[in-house]
Amino acid sequence: MVLLALMQANARVLDVEANCAAVEEGARQAGDAGAQLLLTPELFPVGYAPRRLRSTFDPGTLPALRQTLASIARRNSIGLVYSLPAVTPAGEWRISATLVDASGDELLSYEKVHLFGPDERAAFAPAAAAPGVVEFQGLKTALVICYDIEFPESARAAAVRGAELLLVPTALAGGFEAVPQVLVRARALENQLTVAYANHTGREEGYDFRGGSIIAGAEGTVLAAGGTGAELLFAELGRTADAGAEATDRASAADDAVDYLRDSRPDIYRSWGI
Numbered sequence: 001m002v003l004l005a006l007m008q009a010n011a012r013v014l015d016v017e018a019n020c021a022a023v024e025e026g027a028r029q030a031g032d033a034g035a036q037l038l039l040t041p042e043l044f045p046v047g048y049a050p051r052r053l054r055s056t057f058d059p060g061t062l063p064a065l066r067q068t069l070a071s072i073a074r075r076n077s078i079g080l081v082y083s084l085p086a087v088t089p090a091g092e093w094r095i096s097a098t099l100v101d102a103s104g105d106e107l108l109s110y111e112k113v114h115l116f117g118p119d120e121r122a123a124f125a126p127a128a129a130a131p132g133v134v135e136f137q138g139l140k141t142a143l144v145i146c147y148d149i150e151f152p153e154s155a156r157a158a159a160v161r162g163a164e165l166l167l168v169p170t171a172l173a174g175g176f177e178a179v180p181q182v183l184v185r186a187r188a189l190e191n192q193l194t195v196a197y198a199n200h201t202g203r204e205e206g207y208d209f210r211g212g213s214i215i216a217g218a219e220g221t222v223l224a225a226g227g228t229g230a231e232l233l234f235a236e237l238g239r240t241a242d243a244g245a246e247a248t249d250r251a252s253a254a255d256d257a258v259d260y261l262r263d264s265r266p267d268i269y270r271s272w273g274i
Contacts, residue, residue, distance in 0.1 A: 002137045004165075005030035005038045005078075006233040008213040008226045010202030013047030014056060020045055020068055027076040029232055036102070036137050037079040039198045041213075042146050042171040043095065045069065045084060049205035050123035059087045070104030077102045079136060081198075083145060083169040085124075086111060092125040097143045097169050099136065108134040110143035114151055131158045131166075139165045139237060146170040149197065150183055152190070159191035159261060164218075165237060168197045174210040180225075181212070189220030190260050194237055201230055 007026040012018045023040055030038045045065060046053060062084060073080040079101050086096035095112040111127035131142040131154065142158035142165070149155060149168050158166050166187070172179055180197055188195040195216045200209035213226035215235040223235035 001236045001238060002037065002139055003033070003035040004196060004215065004235050004237055005033065005035035006196055006198045006213055006215060006224065006226075006235075007038055007040045007044075008199055008201055008211050008233065009041070009044070009230045010209070011041070011044045011047040011200060011204055013049045013052060013205045015047065016045055016061075016065060019047060020065075020072065023069065023080075023082070024072050024076070026232060027072050027078050027080060030234075031076040031078045033232075033234060035078060035234065037081070039081045039167050039196050040083070040169060041198045041200045042083045042097075042169040043085070044169070044200070045082060047204050048171040048200060048207060048209075050119040052205055053085055054093060054123035057085060059085065059093075062086070066098070069098075070100050070106075073100050073102060074104040079107075081143065081167050081169060088125075093123060094127050095120070095124055095145055097145050097167075099134070099141065099143060099167070101136070107136060108132055108141065108143060110145065112145040112148060113154065114147040116147040131161070131163070133158065133161045133163045136165075141165045141167065143167050143169075146172065149187055149195070150179060152187065155187040155191045155193075155195070159193055163191075164193050166191075166193055166195045168195060170197055170199050170213075171207070171209065172199050172212070174208045177210075177212055180214040184214050185216045185220045185222070188216035188218055192218045192260060194218055194223070194235075196235070199226070201226075201228060 083097045099108040142163035201211040211228045215223040224233040
């Protein structure tokens with residue numbers, strides 16, 4: 001089994017040192033509990049404040065910050081997902097997420113496709129690349145970010161590429177509780193994968209974050225759910241070999257077994273104009 005840890009916490013806007021210290025403490029606690037991976041919220045190392053980040057944050061510090069986060073993973077012998085601003089060679093600012101392993105080596109990166117609200121659209125440009133998939137601790141793993149999970153196409157793109165675990169750093173303000181409670185569980189169920197959704201808590205630059213992080217299993221079940229305060233969530237996940245055996249059992253069990261990916265008809269949907 002793989003033990004996944006999810007960090008729900010309050011960041012300090014542009015206080016990189018304090019935020020990285022919080023990630024370090026989360027990684028230490030998660031590692032002590034035996035977790036192989038820690039998922040952190042969207043833009044947590046810099047705090048969630050899109051317009052202020054764009055006007056104040058120095059992107060020249062990003063390489064050193066990435067090294068700091070990689071060293072946190074290495075010191076605590078734990079995989080880590082973090083989210084930071086990224087600047088393309090053409091000068092576009094984007095929101096990114098990165099998965100590093102317990103040695104601090106980068107395994108996977110992703111840039112946010114769906115930007116939420118006027119602040120994000122003023123500060124960042126949307127990406128276009130589909131989520132990639134990499135094997136981590138025997139689980140085929142993908143990344144999307146926050147608002148992306150509210151679009152069924154994002155999770156389905158990961159699923160059709162073989163993902164079994166979808167990791168989602170997020171910054172969801174209060175008033176949208178249906179997203180983790182309904183949509184995240186639906187994405188897990190309809191794509192038959194585990195979805196882990198890590199949110200901020202507390203106030204940051206006028207945003208009121210209320211936690212509600214969740215880890216939803218492939219049957220839409222709640223494996224772990226957060227309250228409104230800072231906390232670590234944990235869930236045990238099966239490795240690929242276990243998942244493959246379970247899939248074989250399901251396929252041979254009953255002719256009417258539900259398999260959304262098998263029964264999907266994307267060619268028909270395209271003829272509908274979707």
